[in-house]
Amino acid sequence: LGTTNSLVGVWRGERAELIPNALGKLLTPSVVSVDAEERILIGEAARDRLVTHPERTAAAFKRYMGSARVTRLGKHAFRPEELSALVLKSLKADAEAYLHEPVTEAVITVPAYFNDAQRKATRVAGELADLRVERLLNEPTAAALAYGLHEALSGAEARFAVLDLGGGTFDVSVMEFFEGVMEVRSSAGDNFLGGEDFIDLLAATFLAEAAPAAWRENPPPALQGRIRNAATRLLHQLSEHSAAEMRVLWEEESADWRLENETFQQLAAPLLERLRAPIERALRDSRFKLKELDELLLVGGATRIAIVRQAMTRLFGRFPSAHINPDEAIALGAVTQAALKMRNAALEDLVLTDICPYSLGVEVARDVAPGQLELGLFCPIIERNTLIPCSREHSFLPIHEDQKQLNIEIYQGESRRVANNIKLGEITVDLPRGEAKRAAVNVRFTYDVDGLLEVDVFVPASGLRKNLVIQGSNSQYDAEELARRRAFLATLKVPPREQAENRALLARAERMYEECLGDARDYIDQCIAAFNTALESQDTHRITRARKELEERLRHVDIGVWD
Numbered sequence: 104l105g106t107t108n109s110l111v112g113v114w115r116g117e118r119a120e121l122i123p124n125a126l127g128k129l130l131t132p133s134v135v136s137v138d139a140e141e142r143i144l145i146g147e148a149a150r151d152r153l154v155t156h157p158e159r160t161a162a163a164f165k166r167y168m169g170s171a172r173v174t175r176l177g178k179h180a181f182r183p184e185e186l187s188a189l190v191l192k193s194l195k196a197d198a199e200a201y202l203h204e205p206v207t208e209a210v211i212t213v214p215a216y217f218n219d220a221q222r223k224a225t226r227v228a229g230e231l232a233d234l235r236v237e238r239l240l241n242e243p244t245a246a247a248l249a250y251g252l253h254e255a256l257s258g259a260e261a262r263f264a265v266l267d268l269g270g271g272t273f274d275v276s277v278m279e280f281f282e283g284v285m286e287v288r289s290s291a292g293d294n295f296l297g298g299e300d301f302i303d304l305l306a307a308t309f310l311a312e313a314a315p316a317a318w319r320e321n322p323p324p325a326l327q328g329r330i331r332n333a334a335t336r337l338l339h340q341l342s343e344h345s346a347a348e349m350r351v352l353w354e355e356e357s358a359d360w361r362l363e364n365e366t367f368q369q370l371a372a373p374l375l376e377r378l379r380a381p382i383e384r385a386l387r388d389s390r391f392k393l394k395e396l397d398e399l400l401l402v403g404g405a406t407r408i409a410i411v412r413q414a415m416t417r418l419f420g421r422f423p424s425a426h427i428n429p430d431e432a433i434a435l436g437a438v439t440q441a442a443l444k445m446r447n448a449a450l451e452d453l454v455l456t457d458i459c460p461y462s463l464g465v466e467v468a469r470d471v472a473p474g475q476l477e478l479g480l481f482c483p484i485i486e487r488n489t490l491i492p493c494s495r496e497h498s499f500l501p502i503h504e505d506q507k508q509l510n511i512e513i514y515q516g517e518s519r520r521v522a523n524n525i526k527l528g529e530i531t532v533d534l535p536r537g538e539a540k541r542a543a544v545n546v547r548f549t550y551d552v553d554g555l556l557e558v559d560v561f562v563p564a565s566g567l568r569k570n571l572v573i574q575g576s577n578s579q580y581d582a583e584e585l586a587r588r589r590a591f592l593a594t595l596k597v598p599p600r601e602q603a604e605n606r607a608l609l610a611r612a613e614r615m616y617e618e619c620l621g622d623a624r625d626y627i628d629q630c631i632a633a634f635n636t637a638l639e640s641q642d643t644h645r646i647t648r649a650r651k652e653l654e655e656r657l658r659h660v661d662i663g664v665w666d
Contacts, residue, residue, distance in 0.1 A: 104187055104211055104225065106165040106297060107270030107404055109133050110434035111194040113202065114447060119249070119438035121431060122201045124193070125603035130430060131193060133270075135186050136160035137177035142596040144606060145193040151610035155617050157328040161186055163299050166271040168228075169220030179595070184224040188231035188592060195232055196600055209234045210441045212433050214272040215241040215460050216292030216381075218525050219515050219573070222554050227580050231589050237444050239554055243267045243276030244287055244457055245436025246402040250427050262391060263398035266382070266415060266423075267433070268405040271297040275381045277389035277396075286456045289388035289488045291381040298338070298405030300374055305334035305362070308370055309349065313360035318353065326353050329618065341367055342409045352620050368410045375414045382418065388488045399423040402432040459550050462487045466512040466521045468502055476502065481514055481521045484548045496547040501534060508533055509544055513558060513573065527556065530571045535564045605638060605646065608653060615657060623660055630656050 108130040112121040124131045126147060136149035137159045144152065152160045161174045167183040174181050181189075191211075198206045211234075213225050222239055229236035243265040250265075260281045267274040274292040278285065309330060310319055318326060333349040337360075340347035346363040368375070386393065401415060401423045416422055442450050464483040468476045485495050501509055510531045516524025534542045547559040556573040580588065598606055609631070616627045630653055637649035 104165065104191060104213075104228070105133055105269055105404075105433075106163050106272065106299065107133060108430065109190050109194060110431065111198050112434050112438040113198065114438050114442035114445065117447075119435045119442070121434055121438075122194075122198050124197045125200075125600045126607055131190065131197070132162075133165065133187075133190050134160060134162045135164075135176065135181075135189050137179065140596070141177050141179075142598055143189060144598070144610070145189055146603070146607070148603065148607040148610040151607070151614040154328045154332045154614045155325070155610070157324040163271055166295065166299075169218065169222075169224040184228040185231060185588060185592060187225070187228035189595075191228055191232035191234065192592070192597075195234060200600060207233075207235055208237050210238045210240055210437045210444065211236055212240050212242045212245045212437050214267070214269075214292060214294060215243050215274040215276055215290040216272070216294055218294075218461060219527055219554070219556075220525060221294070227585070230585060231592055233589070238440060238552070240437055240440045241274070241276070241287070241290065241457060241460070242269070242433045242436075243274045243290065243402070244278075244455070245434075245440065246400060246427075246432040247276065247278045247285060247287075248436035248439040248455065249432045250400050250424070250436075261397045263396055263400055264382070264385070264419070265400045265402065266378075266406065267403045268378075268401070268411060269297050269403035270299050270405065271295070273297060273378060273381060275385040277385050277391055284454045284456065286490070287458045288391065289385045290458060290460045291384040291388070292460075293377060293381055296374065296377050297403075298408070301371060301405065301408060302331060302334050302338055304371060304374065305337055305349075305367075306330045309334060309351070309358075309360050314351070314358050315356060317356075318358070325617075326351075329353060332614075332618075337362065338408065342407050352618055355620065357620075364409055368413075371410060375410065378411070378414060379418065393419060400427065400432075402427070402429045404430050457491055457552060458488045459485055459491050459493065460487060461515045462517055463513070463515055463527075463548055463550065463556060465497075465499070465546060466514060467499065479521050481516065481519055481524055484546065485550055487517065489550075492549070492551045494547060494549040496545055498543045498545050500543055506534055507536075511544075511546060511558070511560060513556075513571075528558075528571055528573050530558060530560055530569055532560050532562055532567055532569050533565075534562065605650060608650060608657075609634065612653065612657060615660060619660070627657070627660060 110121060110129055112119055121129045123129055131146045132150040134149040136144040136152040136156060138144060149160055153162055159176050161176060164183045164186040172183060195206050209229060211225060211229050213222055225239060226236045246265050246267060262279045265276045265278060272294050273296040276290045277288045279288055330351055333351050337347050337349040341364055348359060348361045350357060350359045399419050399421055406429050443455060462483040463485040464481055467480050467482040468478045469480055471477045484497050485493060508531055510529060512529045513527045514521045514524040515527055518524050542562060542564045545561045549557040558571040560569045612627060612631050616624055619627060634649050634653045637645050
């Protein structure tokens with residue numbers, strides 16, 4: 104489930120197999136749109152509507168997982184996990200059509216640096232898509248599974264770093280293979296750094312340097328969408344060439360901008376610098392030195408950006424491994440994890456270990472001077488990058504002699520002050536009367552591979568024991584609300600899967616119509632009209648011929664050769 108694209112696959116026989124969508128493609132854009140008839144469009148058709156109907160289209164919603172953000176599309180309002188659920192439902196339908204059987208369980212990948220709220224929201228998205236989420240797998244770990252499976256099975260030993268720069272997030276994990284065990288040694292990341300930020304940078308710079316003055320003050324959403332679309336194409340071209348150009352047409356006016364990779368590197372210097380801190384933290388936590396790493400593995404679509412690859416090469420002093428598809432690696436790893444869950448015989452010699460990406464602890468107060476306390480401090484019980492499953496225990500004392508209760512607030516994060524960390528829950532225990540100051544309380548945290556945290560509190564003086572399980576649910580969704588929102592998603596009108604190719608082609612044609620001017624626009628208009636006539640005939644053979652003809656005509660417009 105990616106910020107920009109999502110993929111689905113299955114383990115069959117002795118290998119991972121990715122599943123094509125209704126258009127025959129492995130990548131499904133993580134975009135949702137609502138058309139004029141309130142029908143839900145997902146994937147490629149929705150992506151082209153980012154340009155033509157930006158107010159009715161949503162993308163990059165993975166960045167807001169776990170938040171209260173609401174996106175209104177047409178007459179419907181969606182939370183990020185509901186938009187994600189629509190993408191997952193589309194992938195589920197593709198898998199069922201491919202496998203000819205129902206799909207009920209899934210492994211879903213998440214950025215390694217997703218916090219508890221974001222992981223819970225991802226699990227909810229799976230449940231809203233009618234999937235039982237068997238495992239949330241960290242994306243760099245998934246990539247390492249895909250990359251290193253053959254080495255792990257052959258008994259080779261290796262240490263390497265996985266750098267995962269996707270559309271919206273950046274993760275770094277340092278891994279080690281030894282004796283059939285693949286172990287994650289450390290993880291770090293930035294949940295708001297990805298390819299989308301490079302596109303935003305290009306769009307903002309174009310608007311400031313090359314766009315007419317009239318475009319710069321409160322540009323309408325349609326113009327913003329058109330600029331971002333052109334900036335996306337520019338970014339792709341800069342990944343293959345030393346310089347590239349972008350052109351934007353708007354209301355009979357056009358603007359051109361040429362950019363060289365050297366200038367782009369200067370513009371993007373702050374973004375490239377932000378890549379450094381998570382890398383340094385992950386290496387420091389792993390206790391490996393750069394020279395001890397055997398390989399550098401780049402995954403995630405944004406690692407195709409030339410200046411990113413150059414920055415990583417300079418930082419690590421070596422060229423990254425290039426024999427794995429960065430767009431597909433994470434999905435292939437998720438499939439491998441599914442096979443491990445199935446206890447597939449082909450993987451019986453492989454053991455995978457993972458880590459807790461954030462520190463987990465409680466709020467405490469400390470004496471800083473006689474009679475003076477510093478409140479709101481964080482005391483880690485399980486430190487980040489601890490191998491999971493794990494269990495750790497700390498003892499705490501009440502603050503006051505006459506204290507009757509101890510309230511234990513549970514947090515996740517790395518800040519010294521709990522105000523800057525994420526609260527996960529709380530548990531309150533009664534203290535023995537008259538001896539509160541001597542009543543030590545033992546707090547044990549147990550954390551498993553599925554992100555389930557169990558908090559056990561024991562008061563030895565009274566024998567009192569309390570337990571709290573913080574698991575994969577979301578406070579915004581109790582059982583009743585989850586059922587209600589699942590029913591709501593089921594009522595939405597989604598065009599039949601066999602219509603996806605036609606819907607995507609029409610959306611592309613309409614996007615190109617808006618981007619062109621003059622004769623080219625008239626030509627595309629005629630092409631759309633002819634295709635709509637074929638669709639209205641409901642003649643399958645005629646529609647197929649018309650679709651191929653429209654595809655060819657649009658290709659000619661794209662390369663500037665048409666009549």
